[in-house]
Amino acid sequence: MMLKSALFTLLSLSLLLAGEAKQYGQKLTLEKTTPIEAIDKAPESFVGKTVLVEGTVVDVCKKRGCWIKVVDDKSGSSLLVKVKDGEIVFPLEARGKTARVEGVFQKLESTMEETVEHAKKACKLEGKEFDPATVTKPDVSYRLKALGAVIK
Amino acid sequence: MAGCPPAFFFDMTFRNRLRQLHRDFGYFFFGMSVIFAVSGLAVNHIDDWNPNYDIRVKTGRLDSALSLAGPLPITQIARSIGLQDSVTGYVRSDRHRFMIFLGTNSLEIDTLRRTYRYEQVEERWLLHAFNRLHLNELKNGWVFFSDFFALGLFFMAVSGLFLNRGRNGLKGRGGWLALAGVLIPFIFVFLYLM
Secondary structure, eight states, X not given: OHHHHHHHHHHHHHHHHHTSOEEEESOOOOOSOOXXXXXXXXXXXXXXXXXXXXXXXXXXXXXXXXXXXXXXXXXXXXXXXXXXXXXXXXXXXXXXXXXXXXXXXXXXXXXXXXXXHHHXXXXXXXXXXXXXXXOOSOXXXXXXXXXXXXXX | OTTSOXXXXXXXXXXXXXXXXXXXXXXXXXXXXXXXXXXXXXXXXTTTSOSSEEEEEEEEEOOTTOOOSSSOOHHHHHHHHTOOXXXXXXXXXSSXXXXXXXXXXXXXXXXXXXXXXXXXXXXXXXXXXXXXXHTTOSOHHHHHHHHHHHHHHHXXXXXXXXXXXXXXXXXXXXXXXXXXXXXXXXHHHHHHOO
């Protein structure tokens, strides 16, 4: 009898916790969200700014939980959210959930050698053969360096 | 000095006490040592394999009979691929791509190329738990216990030097082994980090 009630309490508690929002890193300070679509359309104007974005988590770093890809449900625009390894660890279970992330928007400019290395790694991951002719210029990418996030 | 026990008496007592403490710390930290050793091995090779999840990927082309023009026929797509998982949600992830969530598994549909990528994720739960403990994901109270473990390891390392005396002790073979163990990390520091 006692075992049954303990199991019931545990189950109820886990069900309650399952739907609960989870905080990662620092607490969010901004209230107004910036649409991911707006950032996607004019990334240069957001570089260095602290923004709060909201979207669905479509992918998570499967080895270290050190990044998530957040998508704006309406436009399909996406944003890569990166955290310092170990400081915040996003669980794989975050996929499909809604994330509110606050962070500093960054521009990353790779050298030609780095771009070639990235392309080689990407081909290896996808099981494709790397063709050096496909890399014509150094890569420029943007990401949000997350300070804090809430996922529910 | 009259009335004082001989020096070897203190020496014996000190070593015996050290042995007892070393032994008890060893017993107490047996579990932690195993967790950190297993997780250490797993995380050392993180570039070659995923120590937290077993991920299987299945790719292919969508059934040509499926119409992708209107609202995405998620259930039909999942069935045509032979998936039994229940759909928990979906989102447009790109101009021509949709991500369908099936619990922890996912199915990405490219409507332009009419291809799919199904990712089946199985957690290596014990190893994942070990790694999370090792990488201090839990923070709070766990930090205190793992700090205690770190101090315990330090104590065991230092006390281990003085457990034996004679030719197997610090002045003999033990000393040379300890020196070799200290030199190896220093060689790596000089070769690769300076």
